[in-house]
Amino acid sequence: MAGVALANGLNANQVHRWMRERGIVPPSRRTPVGVGLNALAEPGFVAVQVAPGVEASVIRVAAQRGNARVKLEWPLQAADACGAWLREWLA
Template sequence: MDVVIPRRRRRTHSEAFKQSVISACSEPGVSVAGVALANGLNANQVRRWMRERGIEPPSRRTPDAVEIAGRVEPGFVPVQVAPAAEPMIRLEAQRGIARVKLEWPIQAAEACGAWLRDWLA
């Protein structure tokens, strides 16, 4: 029996194809990764082609984003916060077959402690 194991071959691309991919990456607002994915390539490969030709990959920020960021002035932004719910003591205790679940206002913590001591005694 003969077993043939196919060998992996490197893909080769023409210079015209590489130039068309690089020019597509140079369009404003286009990501290198998006162009690479659309052409069945790895983004790192496309960036290497650009680097080999002395072309700087485009910035990830669009000129519009830089312009808008320049116009925004930092300042105080009022925020309305909903009132917090009253804190409660939540307790679950079992003594023999008796099981107790209780919620007690935190302001009456001393009374809760006294009740619990009496119940456990």
């Protein structure tokens, strides 16, 4: 939490106070029983629903890796190529 606070120009104590005031329990540093560290680090599939009536002909992606930021538009017809490029860039 301290790293997140510092990255956003905040004091970690202030973030803890805000969480406490809102009844939010800070995340535990302990690994859940039966879950290895590799299982926690693996990316998962995130399903995205597109609202009805929204025309999607272009994939728009904003990604960051370290200090490098990328914003791109990719034709929907080449979605598989977009996925392959993203996997390569984020690896």
